Amino acid sequence: MMDTKNKGILGRIRESGFSFEGLAGQYPELETLKGVQQNPEYHAEGDVYVHTGKVCSELLKLPEWDGLPKREQEILFLAAAFHDIGKPACTKFEDGRWTSPKHTVVGEKVFRAMAYRGADRFGMGFWERELAAKLVRFHGLPVWFWKKKRTDYGLLRAAEAVPLRLLYLLAKADARGRVSRTPGELEGHGELFADYAKELGVWENAYPFANAHTRYQYFHKEEMPPGAQIYDDTEFDVWMMSGLPLAGKDTWIKENKADRPVVSLDDIRAELGISPKDGSGKVASVAIERSRKLLRRKEPFIWNATNLMQETRQRLIRLFAGYGARVHVVYLEAGYKELQERNQIRKRQIPGNVLEQMIDKMEMPEPWEGYGTEVLK
Structure with a gap:
């Protein structure tokens, strides 16, 4: 055997x-x-x-x-x-x-x-x-x-x-x-x-778009031929974090983008004293307004949340891109056992059933969603 x-x-x-x-x-x-x-x-x-x-x-x-x-x-x-x-x-x-x-x-x-x-x-x-x-x-x-x-x-x-x-x-x-x-x-x-x-020309590899802006526009606009070449009129960068809670998003930001403003849903929730059990409507509203102020100034920033669902990511990416931003998705992943261990020592633990539901509904960011998708494990 x-x-x-x-x-x-x-x-x-x-x-x-x-x-x-x-x-x-x-x-x-x-x-x-x-x-x-x-x-x-x-x-x-x-x-x-x-x-x-x-x-x-x-x-x-x-x-x-x-x-x-x-x-x-x-x-x-x-x-x-x-x-x-x-x-x-x-x-x-x-x-x-x-x-x-x-x-x-x-x-x-x-x-x-x-x-x-x-x-x-x-x-x-x-x-x-x-x-x-x-x-x-x-x-x-x-x-x-x-x-x-x-x-x-x-x-x-x-x-x-x-x-x-x-x-x-x-x-x-x-x-x-x-x-x-x-x-x-x-x-x-x-x-x-x-x-x-x-x-x-996509039998073996992805389509060779003229540039990243053309690629983004093709996947987000109707009736655009892939062979077009669109002038890149974007003006600044926004980094969208994605990943399960405790995957290391905050650590990545501190080590790589410490000089950039951060719009963090967790920080806003703590600031307002709102429990995760009470929903996120108010938290999201405050986060959007803060991001709009940065977008109007064309100031690069990081949007820090789990962003597990493609629909959520796309809604935000469209908003940011409307102000001339190049949106980069940064996905982080930690192993299942490591995630559970981190949760055990966290001050505000995430209920186990909530974490499991997030794993079940997670939609991996696809390369076409923004100007690039970086995966860190």
């Missing part, structure tokens, strides 16, 4: 001979896929667990498989095994059929939270974890990209986070690992996706 005690999930995948059943035997999180129903029009093969096993098998049969580097094989197989991990939370019977709305968005969060909390068992580096999470997030893109108004936008956004050639392979295995009333249709969409990605 193989000794996998000290091996992470990627090593276990290879030593198991890329066996989905073998992986599920060691990672009971995959057992949650059993019994989750699917629309038989697209998934007559059975429940999500059965489908996932077939996807993993089909992945190994792809002609491109043997040519992949070993680590890419392991991460791609991992993504295939967890690609529908969001379905148990999303699946419902509605209007006479089974449906799983937003299961890719939820699946990314579920996988990330599992791998983060179970770092000892998963044994993955940050970038390995995030590549797998983004493959889960975007695995449906090759099927539906052509339905969107801006067909190029979805591909360029995904290419900022994941190689589209890997996404294509995952989508092909997903299409083949099912029994559908329209066999071959989904795979055909995947071929269109591959052709378009190559035409756009």
